[in-house]
Amino acid sequence: MCSMNSTSTDKTELKNIYRPMLMKIISIADETKDTRTLRLEFSDQKEKDAFNFKAGQFGLYSAFGHGEAVFCISSSPSKKGYIECTFKKVGKVTVALRNLDIGDTVGFRGPYGNNFPIDNLKGKNLLFIGGGIGLAPLRSLIDNVLDLRSEFSNITILCGARSVSDFIYKGQIREWESRSDLKLVKTVDALTSPAEETEWKASNGRVGLIPKILADINPSANNTYAIVCGPPIMIKFTLQELEKLNFSRDKVITTLENRMKCGFGKCGRCNIGPIYICKEGPVFTAEELKNLPQSDF
Amino acid sequence: MKNYQLAAKDLETFFERILSSNLKLVAPVSTTQHIANLKSKTQILFKEIPTKEDIKKIISDTYTDMSAKEVFFPQSEPVIEYTHKKGGAVDIKDVEPTLKETVLFGSRPCDAFGFSLLEKLFSWDYDDPFFLKRRDKTTVISMGCTSPLESCFCTSVGLSPMSNIGSDILFTPVDNGERYLIEVVTPRGEKLIETINGAVTSTTTRQSIFTDGNTLVQNKNILEGKVKEQMKRKEDFKDISDILKDKFDDSQLESETYRCLGCGVCSMVCPTCHCFDIVDEGESSHGYRMKNWDSCSFALFTKHGGGHNPRDLQFKRCRQRYMHKLHYYREKFADALCVGCGRCVRACPVNLDIYSVVYNLKKAYANKKKDNKDNDNV
Amino acid sequence: MTTNSNQSNQNANINYNDLQSEIRHLAKDLLESKKVRIVIGYGSGPLNSKPVPVFITDANDVDRLVYNEFCFNNLSIYLTKAEIKAKAPWAIVVKGCDARSVIGLVVENQIKRDDVFTIGVSCNGVKLEGNTLSKCDTCAVKNPSNINVNKVIGNIKTASSTSASTLDKELEQLNKMSAEERFQFWKNEFDRCIRCYGCRQICPHCFCNNCIAEKSAPQWISTTPGSRGNFAWNAIRAFHLVGRCVECMECSRACPMGIRLDLLNHYLAQEVRDSYNFVAGMDLEQKPPLTTYNLKDNQDFIK
Numbered sequence: 001m002c003s004m005n006s007t008s009t010d011k012t013e014l015k016n017i018y019r020p021m022l023m024k025i026i027s028i029a030d031e032t033k034d035t036r037t038l039r040l041e042f043s044d045q046k047e048k049d050a051f052n053f054k055a056g057q058f059g060l061y062s063a064f065g066h067g068e069a070v071f072c073i074s075s076s077p078s079k080k081g082y083i084e085c086t087f088k089k090v091g092k093v094t095v096a097l098r099n100l101d102i103g104d105t106v107g108f109r110g111p112y113g114n115n116f117p118i119d120n121l122k123g124k125n126l127l128f129i130g131g132g133i134g135l136a137p138l139r140s141l142i143d144n145v146l147d148l149r150s151e152f153s154n155i156t157i158l159c160g161a162r163s164v165s166d167f168i169y170k171g172q173i174r175e176w177e178s179r180s181d182l183k184l185v186k187t188v189d190a191l192t193s194p195a196e197e198t199e200w201k202a203s204n205g206r207v208g209l210i211p212k213i214l215a216d217i218n219p220s221a222n223n224t225y226a227i228v229c230g231p232p233i234m235i236k237f238t239l240q241e242l243e244k245l246n247f248s249r250d251k252v253i254t255t256l257e258n259r260m261k262c263g264f265g266k267c268g269r270c271n272i273g274p275i276y277i278c279k280e281g282p283v284f285t286a287e288e289l290k291n292l293p294q295s296d297f
Numbered sequence: 298m299k300n301y302q303l304a305a306k307d308l309e310t311f312f313e314r315i316l317s318s319n320l321k322l323v324a325p326v327s328t329t330q331h332i333a334n335l336k337s338k339t340q341i342l343f344k345e346i347p348t349k350e351d352i353k354k355i356i357s358d359t360y361t362d363m364s365a366k367e368v369f370f371p372q373s374e375p376v377i378e379y380t381h382k383k384g385g386a387v388d389i390k391d392v393e394p395t396l397k398e399t400v401l402f403g404s405r406p407c408d409a410f411g412f413s414l415l416e417k418l419f420s421w422d423y424d425d426p427f428f429l430k431r432r433d434k435t436t437v438i439s440m441g442c443t444s445p446l447e448s449c450f451c452t453s454v455g456l457s458p459m460s461n462i463g464s465d466i467l468f469t470p471v472d473n474g475e476r477y478l479i480e481v482v483t484p485r486g487e488k489l490i491e492t493i494n495g496a497v498t499s500t501t502t503r504q505s506i507f508t509d510g511n512t513l514v515q516n517k518n519i520l521e522g523k524v525k526e527q528m529k530r531k532e533d534f535k536d537i538s539d540i541l542k543d544k545f546d547d548s549q550l551e552s553e554t555y556r557c558l559g560c561g562v563c564s565m566v567c568p569t570c571h572c573f574d575i576v577d578e579g580e581s582s583h584g585y586r587m588k589n590w591d592s593c594s595f596a597l598f599t600k601h602g603g604g605h606n607p608r609d610l611q612f613k614r615c616r617q618r619y620m621h622k623l624h625y626y627r628e629k630f631a632d633a634l635c636v637g638c639g640r641c642v643r644a645c646p647v648n649l650d651i652y653s654v655v656y657n658l659k660k661a662y663a664n665k666k667k668d669n670k671d672n673d674n675v
Numbered sequence: 676m677t678t679n680s681n682q683s684n685q686n687a688n689i690n691y692n693d694l695q696s697e698i699r700h701l702a703k704d705l706l707e708s709k710k711v712r713i714v715i716g717y718g719s720g721p722l723n724s725k726p727v728p729v730f731i732t733d734a735n736d737v738d739r740l741v742y743n744e745f746c747f748n749n750l751s752i753y754l755t756k757a758e759i760k761a762k763a764p765w766a767i768v769v770k771g772c773d774a775r776s777v778i779g780l781v782v783e784n785q786i787k788r789d790d791v792f793t794i795g796v797s798c799n800g801v802k803l804e805g806n807t808l809s810k811c812d813t814c815a816v817k818n819p820s821n822i823n824v825n826k827v828i829g830n831i832k833t834a835s836s837t838s839a840s841t842l843d844k845e846l847e848q849l850n851k852m853s854a855e856e857r858f859q860f861w862k863n864e865f866d867r868c869i870r871c872y873g874c875r876q877i878c879p880h881c882f883c884n885n886c887i888a889e890k891s892a893p894q895w896i897s898t899t900p901g902s903r904g905n906f907a908w909n910a911i912r913a914f915h916l917v918g919r920c921v922e923c924m925e926c927s928r929a930c931p932m933g934i935r936l937d938l939l940n941h942y943l944a945q946e947v948r949d950s951y952n953f954v955a956g957m958d959l960e961q962k963p964p965l966t967t968y969n970l971k972d973n974q975d976f977i978k
Contacts, residue, residue, distance in 0.1 A: 011430050259598075271621075447722060565871045
């Protein structure tokens with residue numbers, strides 16, 4: 001399982017794996033009142049040319065002087081030259097990242113972890129289910145898939161948020177809605193005013209928790225992969241619902257997140273049972289998750 | 298590899314030659330602070346021996362309070378340096394680990410095995426240059442144990458009080474401590490012996506202080522058998538991994554660890570606990586990104602920014618510590634992440650004892666198996 | 676930290692078997708009559724000289740309770756742990772020093788007095804690694820009958836100490852130092868801190884859910900082991916315990932680096948006694964002086 005490559009290499013040549021690459025913020029988008037997307041461009045041309053990632057991978061983003069935080073790369077690998085990350089303001093580092101402006105420097109280490117098995121998805125129907133900020137890792141894959149649209153069969157996106165204002169990627173969701181080659185269903189847990197209700201219903205928005213709406217739209221499991229991401233509680237009930245809809249567990253894919261510091265299996269905190277999310281994840285099938293200790297999630 | 302012997306009276310000369318060969322020497326010393334008749338508690342720690350005058354402070358055959366892992370993996374170390382420039386730009390620089398050729402003297406066979414376990418982790422696909430470079434520049438000389446402590450259990454994890462895995466050189470006091478058998482374990486160890494033989498000091502000139510040691514091997518083997526026999530804690534940990542595999546949600550592990558208070562003492566004194574935190578330290582314009590020891594016992598260790606904590610109760614954190622050491626690590630790297638040094642047993646303020654936890658789990662499992670068998674017979 | 680006094684001989688006069696069986700009887704009664712749901716006491720540990728905290732919920736298990744001269748843990752720490760808190764009412768085996776912690780927790784509204792049944796054991800000093808703890812030198816509550824406990828077990832005539840304790844003598848040394856020397860002394864002590872937070876986790880009075888050492892927005896204390904953060908951490912913890920610490924010295928015992936927290940706590944407790952004539956954990960009716968305001972408070976320090 002482990003590669004002991006260090007025994008053969010000259011130790012003095014070892015690279016500093018904790019050294020981030022420097023990136024410049026080239027645009028900022030406020031998704032909700034506390035969630036923001038940064039678009040980042042490599043400062044160094046060589047690093048830019050050498051950089052490659054796959055949808056589902058993540059990185060450690062740093063505001064120097066404040067520390068590092070882990071987010072997925074939310075832009076598509078098919079969009080070259082930049083990466084995006086979407087994060088909610090929750091603590092010291094995310095607050096510091098929010099305080100940065102266009103042109104400021106951010107550190108990035110990555111990409112780390114495994115990725116969505118995009119090759120296995122080719123020729124299949126795809127059902128994307130994203131709750132809240134969980135839409136971020138899905139967006140990387142959705143955009144990637146849409147850039148190669150002809151290689152996939154029917155595409156359905158079910159996305160939900162607590163309220164209308166809590167949706168991230170509002171512009172992009174409108175864009176997806178306008179496409180004829182995919183079906184988009186959006187839902188909110190609750191509406192806040194009659195005016196909002198009128199507008200929401202007019203745009204074909206639904207009201208209800210994601211597992212319930214999933215049951216309503218009753219997608220066929222035939223030749224279909226479901227790709228799910230959201231808060232832990234949403235994932236739990238959505239996986240149960242998919243099981244009822246006869247999705248086999250190896251065709252249900254999700255991506256997990258835990259607290260991480262290193263990103264490469266050394267700092268010791270992101271494991272669920274024997275599995276390090278940073279190294280052996282973050283993308284898992286429901287079948288793989290079933291074998292992990294449920295009380296460690 | 299070769300065996301040598303060294304008369305116990307020549308040990309100081311040995312240390313002198315290490316220093317005169319321009320090597321950094323780290324060895325156990327007693328560290329009591331005295332200021333104006335006030336003293337702190339005595340501790341035995343690995344410290345650098347900077348000058349010849351400090352050699353007499355070395356306690357060559359002792360048990361240290363902290364392990365020697367910090368020689369390779371310090372409590373706190375900078376990994377990059379950053380400087381904020383005008384206009385939101387930032388400059389970063391690598392921080393090179395200090396790389397003077399070092400001799401670590403006086404670690405125990407258990408400690409040395411711990412280094413080899415940590416090396417597996419720190420070279421797991423991503424090579425941690427800080428650990429690996431330091432390990433590469435250090436010659437580890439371990440001291441075999443002739444009187445293990447009550448809390449020691451190295452034989453439980455497949456070691457012996459005189460095993461040499463992870464050491465470059467192993468010293469064993471034989472013939473009632475009159476001389477040491479010196480077993481050279483690695484080429485790095487052999488190189489040190491050559492260097493020392495060639496070193497010039499004020500009192501000796503290029504004269505070997507070592508003689509052939511093969512005649513002592515037999516003495517050591519007899520002694521090793523005796524010392525193993527004396528050890529009180531002998532339960533074999535080999536099958537605990539398989540037992541724990543099925544015990545994740547077992548209530549016994551919870552009751553065994555119920556008294557844990559969630560401090561990090563066990564992790565900090567442990568020669569193999571490797572969890573760390575990464576934080577930025579410094580002024581607004583300039584500072585360092587630090588890699589600091591951390592502990593899975595701490596409540597905040599796994600707490601998400603959003604508030605969810607997968608290990609929200611202390612017993613879950615304890616369970617993680619035991620599972621990681623005794624089961625997960627074994628699955629990934631073939632060995633358990635415990636070397637039986639007993640430091641956590643000695644240091645735990647509520648006397649939580651990994652040996653007795655394993656012992657009790659094994660007993661319970663054996664009884665359960667027996668019960669099942671009895672039931673099958675009915 | 677420890678002294679070899681002849682108290683160990685006096686301990687020979689205590690019949691630990693009697694104390695132990697009395698504790699077991701009482702625990703059984705309390706559990707059977709459902710007056711308490713859990714008894715927190717000492718059990719035998721894997722190493723003989725180190726009893727361990729045990730939690731008895733079944734009256735049939737009371738024989739797991741032991742009592743001997745090595746019962747140094749202050750078990751009242753468990754009263755503030757979420758898992759145990761949920762199991763009130765509790766009975767708890769306390770020595771006089773530990774009973775002061777329980778009183779302190781009641782005074783600071785962490786637990787309700789009626790939720791806890793204190794089994795106060797007479798004690799002539801406890802031993803750690805063969806030595807009687809130095810805190811026992813001048814203990815004023817060897818027989819806990821003079822403070823608030825539910826039941827006193829054993830009967831030791833409290834012998835008032837005739838000579839200054841080791842700690843008092845050391846404190847005298849400390850006070851004789853120049854400010855620079857004193858600073859250097861504490862800096863050397865705190866420099867060894869490895870931030871394991873053993874002191875905090877074992878302290879019954881460090882009950883904050885969100886410790887200042889863990890706050891990150893803003894971050895008050897650097898979490899990196901090093902002079903700056905270590906000094907801030909140890910000094911801030913000491914200040915937070917002024918007038919609240921009952922000098923059980925568990926922090927000092929827990930510290931794997933041997934930092935002289937006992938001396939620090941003793942110093943601060945003496946300051947509080949001299950300035951406010953207050954000793955923490957002796958009286959259910961008296962609040963710690965720094966948590967209350969009184970017009971008659973000593974104001975000499977305002978200059």
